[in-house]
Amino acid sequence: MQFQVILPILGILLILFSTSSLPPILVALIYQEQEISIFIYTFLLTLLLGVLLWFPFRHIKDELRAREGFLVTALFWVVLGSFGSLPFLLMESPSLSITDAMFESMSGLTTTGATILTGIEHLPRSILFYRQQLQWLGGMGIIVLAVAIIPMLGIGGMQLYRTETPGPVKDSKLTPRITETAKALWFLYVFLTAACALAYWLAGMNLFDAISHSFTTIAIGGFSTYDSSMGHFNSPMIISVAIFFMLVAGVNFALHFTAWRHKSLTHYFQDPEVKWFLAILGVVGMITVVTLYMSDTYSLSKSFRYGLFEVVSVATTTGYTSSSSFSAWPMFLPLMLFFTSFMGGCAGSTAGGMKVIRVVLIAKQGMRELRRLVHPNAVFTIKIGGRPVSPRVGEAVWGFFATYILMFVLLFLALLATGLDFTTAFSTIASCLNNLGPALGEAAFSYHSLPDAAKWILAFAMLLGRLEIFTLLVLFTPTFWRY
Template sequence: MSLLVILRIVGLLLMLFSLTMVPPVAISLIFDDATWDAFVIGLGISFATGMALYWPTRHARRELRTRDGFLITVMFWSVLGLFGSLPLMLAEDPSLSLTDAVFESFSGLTTTGATVLTGIDLLPESIRFYRQQLQWLGGMGIVVLAVAILPTLGIGGMQLYRTEIPGPLKDSKLTPRITETAKALWYIYAALTLACFLAYWLAGMSWFDAIGHSFSTVAIGGFSTHDASIGYFDSATIELICVFFMVISSLSFGLHFAVWREKRLRHYLVDPEFRFFIIFLTLLVTITIATLMLSGTYTDTLGLRHGLFEVVSVATTTGFGVADFTAWPGVLPFMLFIAAFVGACSGSAGGGMKVIRILLILKQGLREIHRLIHPNAVFSVKVGKMRISSGVAEAVWGFFSAYLLLFVLMLMVLLATGLDQVTAWSAVGSALNNLGPGLGSVATHYGDMPALAKWTLVMAMMFGRLEIFTILVLFTPAFWRR
């Protein structure tokens, strides 16, 4: 492991990230909201720090190893989250504290969507745009974008790609070269964003709201330019557009690439994860709408609209809102929140444990039942036509075990800060699943939580975004041995 090479790369990436503060400066000047200086100062500090890391190590050259990829990925997301908080602290409005600014920044970059802010409608337009932009950049992962750029600087990228792409099957590539893979992912991501923007705009959103919400929709993020989220527009058309793009963006981008390359929609239908995901959503929507209508919560078509929207929003870990689902009757709030633990498909920008992992756990459970019935028989676990190796199965169970352990540890920390049980466990679950809204006192915002709880949730967001093991591996002695 070469720390000089790692510092050089992190310095380069930080300088690139600093340039993302240019668009908010333009927005500030367009709307004359007098906040441009906060972004200019943030840009200057970020670029200067990146240069300070890069310049002394600019001649360091060495082929990246897997261990380097893990360390760079974690350092990069940590550094980005910290420096991304600068404009939020420097701006007079909202003028956040260090803790709140870091929380908001990490929530954006990890596409969690939890917020400490209230009165979002009254914030400067540049701040509102910046929050949405953070989610868009974090959606596919700035590391993946960097993988497409860094090879031109003489830096290999496969190690970074393996540690960044979510899901249990990380070694599959869409194209023979990692640079082309990263570019293909971003072309699809950008195309979906443009299509989402146009649909929102044609449906009646202003160009500002359409851009902001297309960023957070395709990123499965949930940040909005309004306190009332999508409910602000009170439009069935906009809600249906949002539902469509939330579902599309929750699917594997590798699957999108296969469909686009071969021009065959059949790839969706034969994909086991896609089928399981759609069936799961359909079942949740049916139960939710039926419960809302039978309980008399809604007596008109609002039951259909709100039921469909909230199920898709929570189950895909997006976190947009058109109604307060936490006030719904019976088991619905708990059921929807648990659905976020399943999350989106692997290879997407969504959170949760990923649909493919849940599918594998279910199939392995069925195999154990069959073994009890037929002790001498040999059963294999298959996903579609693919036989799952014991290594992948063990990795899935290992992830599940680590997930539960981290969940319990963080839950105890939040309970120790004085939070009630419902608030504590839902806040940890929301952060670890990159969902955003929780239950109890965090149903709307996280601003009133103790500082220790917020920093714990920042760690939970990071663990969720980087899928736990990418960070945990850094705490093992074997990782640091030569």
């Protein structure tokens, strides 16, 4: 392991991350808040450590290999999540423990959206802005991860675009150089965020709320500046804007890149994953709307508005809530939405979950096995968009699925061991592993009352889900550390 290559990279990441304290400093100045000192301390401490890690190894030019890349990726979230907790740890009211500060920071950076805070609207504006900004930075990190790191793992996600699968992107990189890819993605990410903020502002939000919520909408994070989330605004127009941009952020950013480059929307309608994504959301949305109306929960118009909003919010793992928490909805709806979050959005998006393309492939493989029972000597080929899928990709998808479920079960049992009841343990681990945020039971409104041990388990689950399982688990294998 070339630690002399890893340390300066971490140093550079910390130096870059230290600048995340500058916008909250500006917000604190605008609103004349005393929290400005918190962000100055955070900026200086993060910058100093970053320089200390980078400076001694600044002349080393060795190339980063795949193994070091996995370690840097995992350390990216662990180290930045730790330093991201400093403002939460330093603020006086509410006073947070190390566990709570780390939980809030990790939830933000992994775009999970689970929070231990209550009375959010009473927090200083600078702290609120910082929370939203954490998710925005984490969301961009996921896009770069999907393009640069995940294809190396071969776990049935982005590598599909290197096969003959129809779609605009046939390789793991959108442009010939990964640096150019990162620039293109940053441009798209910033553009979509600005468009979302403008739409929120035109829909009725004030400028601060519009910018703050655009951060967490495009990042599919779900943090809000109010306890009641989107329900605070009670606006059909704002709900509509949120639905549109959550859907946009839940689609593969490679498609956005291609649509922008070719100035055409046809690629969206040709992509099989997007078709399945919208079809599944349509079916789940229809079931939800009809159930809400037939159970007299809302009127027809409100059933459509709130039902569709919550389906998109949960399925894309954003985690916004509307008029009331979906945990209070009748019958099977809360559980159905939680299972939908396991699917998540498209590969290469900021959404969590297993990703639509993997779910579709698993379903197709299941159907193939049923046909084999009837015709045992026939040869059936799995196809996506009319093109055959490599058996290696199918095996990788099943391996990912099995590992995902195994980790869910193990972490679920670990939460039960901390004393949580069945509903709380099941919903919180599902929420955090899928990077969703909202939960049921004791954590329906806040994770604050959970035991510290449960919070650390859930923070690990957030990281595990955000890094697509294998990126983190590979670090725990003896083979990884052998030279």
